[in-house]
Amino acid sequence: MSDRYLWNKSGEPDPEIERLERLLGRFQHRGAPPLLPRRIPFRHRQLAIAASILVTVSAAWLATRGPRPEWSVALVEGAPRVGSRAIVGSAWLGEGEWLETGAASRASMRVASIGQVDVEPNTRLRLDKTRADEHRIRLERGSITAMIYAPARTFFVNTPSATAVDLGCRYSLDVDEQGAGLLRVILGWVGFEHRGLESFIPEGALCATRPGRLGTPYYEDSSEAFRAALRRFDFEQGPVTEVLAEARRRDALTLWHLLMRAEPSGIGRVYDKMAELVPPPPGVTREGMLRRDKRMHDLWWDALGLENIEWWRKWKGLAPPVK
Amino acid sequence: MNPTLELASGSEDARDIAAARGGDQAAFAALYHRYARMVHGMLLARVPREAVDDLVQDVFLMVYRRLDSLRDPGAFGGWLAQITRNRAHDYHRRSPQSQELHEHMLIAPASEDRLAEDALEAVRNLPEAYRETLILRLVEGMSGAEIAERTGLTPASVRVNLHRGMKLLREKLGGGR
Incomplete structure (x- = not known):
């Protein structure tokens, strides 16, 4: 064997290695860099605002041009259907049309030019709206995985119990027959909203919903006891003290949300536990949190070591309201 | 392949990392072009071929978000390699175990x-x-x-x-x- 040729293609060529290079070269990487999320560094906020205005203006201009209100859907496996038509190879999903997969079928949708949604078996969803500045589907049941490269709050998934708001990310969303949902963030951030209540869900975290109730986000690696206590708090009116008793430093994500959700009589306890895990930054006081001061709540978020809340608030202010 | 190929120096990485941290997307693209084959190859060694391209994108998006946590820019390659291996591991952990349908x-x-x-x-x-x-x-x-x-x-x-x-x-x- 020619070690020199194997090492750097110098010296006498080795016919077997040459043959393998020729055969295997077809699998070589040929991709392009990803479209990077428009996460703007805190110190460049003015630039971010200018860019966001440009995006909004461009989106409005594109909307006036009337982009095709359909998404392409590719067959992945089995026999998914658009309306009553079985997909053969690929199809178009128009506004108001339903896409349905059976027990052994899967499909993949291009979300205009901003991303992709993979549709798992036993899923039923409808394209409600596709515009340059807003793309919205309704997931009635089943499972999807979405990968979106677009400004935050451009892609929305309505479910029977809450609305998932894309913040530039990859995530999966499951909805069962009763309308209960589970959102799992694989990369980036997702917001989950229901009747004015918001959950910010970072990478590695999940959030459950039930019809009429939005759950509290938690990290996937939290303890079973913590998750069980949180489930009882969210959906069975369980005591917040059980949740607090099981919380670790990393579960401050959950506790931060509970500051705005616990009963008035329990906020003080949430504050005390949260302060033990993540000391409140200057400007955040117990009295302020007891009256659910929004500014203090945001300040404390920044102390969690997650992304600065500014960028999320900023994008939100420029986007259309959730319907 | 050119046997006398000039390898990127650590200083090139350090320069591009510093610029990318400040939001310079061209600098990040330079890092991508320098390392994409490595990431692609490492994933191809571990996950089904049809998942590789998506995961390459995932890895670089993840790296972009986490650049601030890289303490030694000279160790970028090893750091990126570890993120890639972890992403492949994560893929298997999250994906249902199933028989891969090989195109062959x-x-x-x-x-x-x-x-x-x-x-x-x-x-x-x-x-x-x-x-x-x-x-x-x-x-x-x-x-x-x-x-x-x-x-x-x-x-x-x-x-x-x-x-x-x-x-x-x-x-x-x-x-x-």
């Missing part, structure tokens, strides 16, 4: 495509260290020195992996030399 099942026997699929499958069935290094060399076209530079492995380790891996691969493919 649908390809006519003895065609070039079929031979290529079989060769790739043979490499992917080698022990992990050998399969990763061989894919970077035979699929991605990287030299031994480049593999060492990018992954943070020592040149000696890469040389051993290439040599032993190639020997095993020849045996699997029936050469046995």
Whole structure:
């Protein structure tokens, strides 16, 4: 064997290695860099605002041009259907049309030019709206995985119990027959909203919903006891003290949300536990949190070591309201 | 491949990392072009082929978000390699275990495509260290020195992996030399 040729293609060529290079070269990487999320560094906020205005203006201009209100859907496996038509190879999903997969079928949708949604078996969803500045589907049941490269709050998934708001990310969303949902963030951030209540869900975290109730986000690696206590708090009116008793430093994500959700009589306890895990930054006081001061709540978020809340608030202010 | 290929110096990485941290997307694209073959090859060694392109994108998006946590820009390659391995591991943890449908099942026997699929499958069935290094060399076209530079492995380790891996691969493919 020619070690020199194997090492750097110098010296006498080795016919077997040459043959393998020729055969295997077809699998070589040929991709392009990803479209990077428009996460703007805190110190460049003015630039971010200018860019966001440009995006909004461009989106409005594109909307006036009337982009095709359909998404392409590719067959992945089995026999998914658009309306009553079985997909053969690929199809178009128009506004108001339903896409349905059976027990052994899967499909993949291009979300205009901003991303992709993979549709798992036993899923039923409808394209409600596709515009340059807003793309919205309704997931009635089943499972999807979405990968979106677009400004935050451009892609929305309505479910029977809450609305998932894309913040530039990859995530999966499951909805069962009763309308209960589970959102799992694989990369980036997702917001989950229901009747004015918001959950910010970072990478590695999940959030459950039930019809009429939005759950509290938690990290996937939290303890079973913590998750069980949180489930009882969210959906069975369980005591917040059980949740607090099981919380670790990393579960401050959950506790931060509970500051705005616990009963008035329990906020003080949430504050005390949260302060033990993540000391409140200057400007955040117990009295302020007891009256659910929004500014203090945001300040404390920044102390969690997650992304600065500014960028999320900023994008939100420029986007259309959730319907 | 040019045997005299100039490898990126640590200072190029450091310069691009510093610029990318400030939001310079061209600098991040330079890092991408320098390391994409490594990431692609490492994933190809571990996950189904149809998932590789998406995961390459995932890895670089993840890296972009986490650049601030990289303490030593000189260790970027090793750091990126570890993120890539973790992402592949995570893929298997999250994905339902299922039999991968290989394209070669649908390809006519003895065609070039079929031979290529079989060769790739043979490499992917080698022990992990050998399969990763061989894919970077035979699929991605990287030299031994480049593999060492990018992954943070020592040149000696890469040389051993290439040599032993190639020997095993020849045996699997029936050469046995």
